[in-house]
Amino acid sequence: MKFFKSKPCLYFSTEYFLGLCEKGPRSSFDCNKYRKIRDKLLENKVVKPSHILEPRPASWDDFRLVHSRGYIEKLKDPMFLAKILFLDYVNPFDTDIIDFFKFVTGGTIQTFLTAYEKKTVCFNLGGGFHHAKKDKGEGFCPVNDVAIGIARFFNNFGKKRVLIVDLDYHHGNGTAKIFENDEDVFTFSIHRDNWDDIDKENNMDILLPDGTEDNEYLLQLKLYLPDVVDRFKPELMVYIAGSDVHIGDTFGTFNISTEGVLKRDMFVYNLAKHCGIPMGIVAGGGYGKESWELYYNFIIHVLGG
Numbered sequence: 001m002k003f004f005k006s007k008p009c010l011y012f013s014t015e016y017f018l019g020l021c022e023k024g025p026r027s028s029f030d031c032n033k034y035r036k037i038r039d040k041l042l043e044n045k046v047v048k049p050s051h052i053l054e055p056r057p058a059s060w061d062d063f064r065l066v067h068s069r070g071y072i073e074k075l076k077d078p079m080f081l082a083k084i085l086f087l088d089y090v091n092p093f094d095t096d097i098i099d100f101f102k103f104v105t106g107g108t109i110q111t112f113l114t115a116y117e118k119k120t121v122c123f124n125l126g127g128g129f130h131h132a133k134k135d136k137g138e139g140f141c142p143v144n145d146v147a148i149g150i151a152r153f154f155n156n157f158g159k160k161r162v163l164i165v166d167l168d169y170h171h172g173n174g175t176a177k178i179f180e181n182d183e184d185v186f187t188f189s190i191h192r193d194n195w196d197d198i199d200k201e202n203n204m205d206i207l208l209p210d211g212t213e214d215n216e217y218l219l220q221l222k223l224y225l226p227d228v229v230d231r232f233k234p235e236l237m238v239y240i241a242g243s244d245v246h247i248g249d250t251f252g253t254f255n256i257s258t259e260g261v262l263k264r265d266m267f268v269y270n271l272a273k274h275c276g277i278p279m280g281i282v283a284g285g286g287y288g289k290e291s292w293e294l295y296y297n298f299i300i301h302v303l304g305g
């Protein structure tokens with residue numbers, strides 16, 4: 001059996017919440033989610049402050065690896081960005097709202113690079129803006145940090161087989177579209193409904209109905225994911241651990257319990273660990289007051305194990 005070669009790593013920046021929260025987003029998204037996770041990890045002495053790594057922000061050039069020049073020019077206009085984020089645009093905006101996305105994307109890039117370099121599992125305490133496409137932002141996602149992270153990974157280490165396991169409640173449509181013509185990237189997603197049709201061999205979309213409970217969800221995951229890993233033989237796994245599958249989520253319509261979310265997360269983690277596949281994990285969606293705790297639970301179980 002193969003195992004990870006180094007201890008897990010974590011990326012977080014105080015920039016993950018500043019700026020955006022002061023602009024009054026029109027959703028139930030908990031803007032302090034990422035900071036709460038960091039604070040609880042320190043408060044409960046799960047990690048020392050020195051274990052939490054500060055990412056460098058992504059650059060416009062990093063964004064260019066995935067997004068078109070024309071779209072990036074539009075993103076430089078804070079009013080355009082505010083519309084994608086459903087911010088209350090009667091308020092004045094500064095150009096700094098993009099900074100949140102630069103830091104979170106920087107965190108995702110470094111999460112993937114470090115996981116691969118050190119042959120381990122790394123967490124970004126934020127990230128997972130999987131709906132953004134080359135020329136378009138949607139669903140609160142102006143830039144696709146996951147796709148940018150993978151593009152930077154290819155730049156640094158050359159072309160490898162990357163498996164994206166997207167278990168956010170919503171379809172990972174943006175990422176799948178961006179890599180639609182790249183069979184080195186396998187896009188696996190379990191969700192409520194397809195946002196786009198993906199014409200690709202190395203893609204698997206599993207649709208589950210409203211009210212799906214733990215047993216059915218976990219059954220589907222265990223039925224298909226190990227087989228994908230076995231056949232595709234990924235050299236890097238990327239996991240979007242969206243907690244909006246939880247029964248208490250204000251957007252999601254699945255009925256997955258707190259225990260079920262943890263079982264799901266640990267199943268994906270253990271699969272990567274036992275196959276010795278480096279894994280970079282991002283938070284994904286989650287729109288309830290319990291959302292921070294679901295990701296926190298996952299992190300402490302990995303760090304504790």
Ligand SMILES: [Zn+2]
Pocket residue numbers: 168169170242244284285286
């Ligand atoms: Zn989602």
